[in-house]
Amino acid sequence: MTISTTAQAVRGGLLTAVLLLAGTAPAQAAPAPAQPLSGDYLYLTVTKGDARSSDTRGTLLMCDPPQGHALAAEACAELAAADGDIAALPPKDVFCPMVYAPVSVHARGMWGGREVEYAQTFPNGCAMSARTGSVFAFDS
Structure with missing residues (x-):
């Protein structure tokens, strides 16, 4: 094997490794918006599975x-009835x-002019x- 063939093999192996790692990385929630928001809003995330193999989804309500x-x-109506307290x-x-x-949920935002923060882990999606009603049902 010549030096150029060896270099090509190494580059090919590295490229394959990078592609494999990129394909197995867990899904990440979208980042929270950088601009200030007004009114009642919550940034919501739902993480299915444990920390090692999690699948995280997020949205801004x-x-x-x-x-x-x-x-x-429906989520806004439920939150309004509970004064934003999940x-x-x-x-x-x-x-x-x-x-x-396991399903872990997290909410952070503003409701009625006050900061809201909520985090909980449930044994499954049904629980x-x-x-939490419709609040974390954004994958529906």
């Missing part, structure tokens, strides 16, 4: 007018399977939906 995900109007949302009366598939 704005409520004047409702926009940001598929159920924005922990105060009434739980739905549903039966969820006892399957452990998350039962407890």
Whole structure:
């Protein structure tokens, strides 16, 4: 093998390694907006799985007018009824399977002129939906 053939093989191997690593990197949530927002809004993320193999999705829920995900109007109405307090949302009366598939949620933003921060890990998506309603249902 000549030096140029060896160099080509090394470059090819490095390129393959980079492409493999790029393809296995976990999905990242979109960054929070840099510009200041007004009105009631929450930056929401949902992470499925554990920290090692997580799948994170994120969106900005704005409520004047409702926009940001598929159920924005419902989420804004639920939040308005709870004065922006996600922990105060009434739980739905549903039966969820006892399957452990952890889902972590995080919300950060402004509601009624005050800062809002909420973080919780649920045993599965059903338990998350039962407890948080439409707020984190932006993948629907």
